[in-house]
Amino acid sequence: MSDSGNAGYVFGPVPSRRLGRSLGLDITPYKTCTFDCVYCQLGRTTNRTVQRKEYVPKDLVLSELRGFLDEIEGDIDYITFAGSGEPTLHSRIGEMIDAIKAMTDIPVAVITNGSLLFREDVRSDLLNADLVLPSLDAATEPAFRAVNQPHESLEIKRVIQGIEMFRKEFNGKFWLEIMIVKGMNDGIYEIKALLDAVSRIDPDRVQLNTVVRPSAEDVEAAGRDEMMRIRERFGENAEIIADVRIGVRADILPLLQRRPLTMDEISDALQVHRNEAAKYLRELVERGEVASVVHGGKRHFAVKTG
Ligand code: SF4
Numbered sequence: 001m002s003d004s005g006n007a008g009y010v011f012g013p014v015p016s017r018r019l020g021r022s023l024g025l026d027i028t029p030y031k032t033c034t035f036d037c038v039y040c041q042l043g044r045t046t047n048r049t050v051q052r053k054e055y056v057p058k059d060l061v062l063s064e065l066r067g068f069l070d071e072i073e074g075d076i077d078y079i080t081f082a083g084s085g086e087p088t089l090h091s092r093i094g095e096m097i098d099a100i101k102a103m104t105d106i107p108v109a110v111i112t113n114g115s116l117l118f119r120e121d122v123r124s125d126l127l128n129a130d131l132v133l134p135s136l137d138a139a140t141e142p143a144f145r146a147v148n149q150p151h152e153s154l155e156i157k158r159v160i161q162g163i164e165m166f167r168k169e170f171n172g173k174f175w176l177e178i179m180i181v182k183g184m185n186d187g188i189y190e191i192k193a194l195l196d197a198v199s200r201i202d203p204d205r206v207q208l209n210t211v212v213r214p215s216a217e218d219v220e221a222a223g224r225d226e227m228m229r230i231r232e233r234f235g236e237n238a239e240i241i242a243d244v245r246i247g248v249r250a251d252i253l254p255l256l257q258r259r260p261l262t263m264d265e266i267s268d269a270l271q272v273h274r275n276e277a278a279k280y281l282r283e284l285v286e287r288g289e290v291a292s293v294v295h296g297g298k299r300h301f302a303v304k305t306g
Pocket of ligand 1: 034035036039042086
């Protein structure tokens with residue numbers, strides 16, 4: 001714990017494309033997870049486990065959150081369980097959700113890998129959340145083992161059944177994320193199996209993502225065209241949430257070749273958060289490919305000529 005009494009269980013608020021302005025809660029030690037996904041941005045799992053326990057003290061998480069809520073200015077869209085491990089491994093997550101609901105009107109979201117939803121206690125713990133975002137990257141055992149490298153006790157059939165059961169019991173919003181890893185879960189057979197599972201689960205939304213470097217292992221992202229094709233197969237309620245990762249960098253220059261644009265216009269045109277557009281623009285400005293100029297009282301970005 002730091003001198004200020006902030007143990008780092010609460011982080012943000014962070015801008016999130018899916019959740020708006022989100023205040024994060026990290027309730028497991030670093031890389032304590034049921035999976036060791038090849039695409040994990042946090043690196044390799046150091047503690048692959050299915051054991052539920054009070055990994056960090058519930059009361060400290062809640063008192064830290066209370067302090068944040070007293071100090072934060074501006075609206076928060078969600079208080080989100082996410083962070084450096086699998087939050088449903090925390091045995092008191094249900095009590096924490098209930099306590100937050102009593103503390104504030106801000107909706108509570110849980111980002112989970114969905115692997116423990118076959119357990120009745122885990123499902124009942126999440127029932128009072130407002131939004132649950134499980135992931136499901138594979139629907140066959142070989143792809144599950146390849147992409148998620150799960151704890152040995154986990155089987156994909158049971159994981160899918162758990163997600164289905166929770167979906168039926170839960171009255172809140174339910175968005176399913178699928179991470180596409182090129183060459184691992186994007187084949188015809190794999191996508192077909194995922195489609196079958198998704199139609200049984202029937203989520204409110206399907207959010208398709210692809211990997212971003214650096215990942216735990218050297219894996220490749222699916223390209224924009226492939227992601228579009230996969231999205232079409234998943235139908236109306238599927239969306240791609242990975243546009244940054246599949247071409248924003250490449251898309252900025254052609255966009256600016258047409259005319260100079262402000263940061264807001266660029267993020268609107270590319271459907272990415274302003275901060276993400278800013279990151280790539282900064283790189284392009286540093287490389288001397290893009291210039292920033294003030295025009296009509298507003299900062300614009302233009303391709304450098306000559
Ligand atoms: S489930 Fe999440 S935290 Fe766990 S290994 Fe996969 S990406 Fe990383």
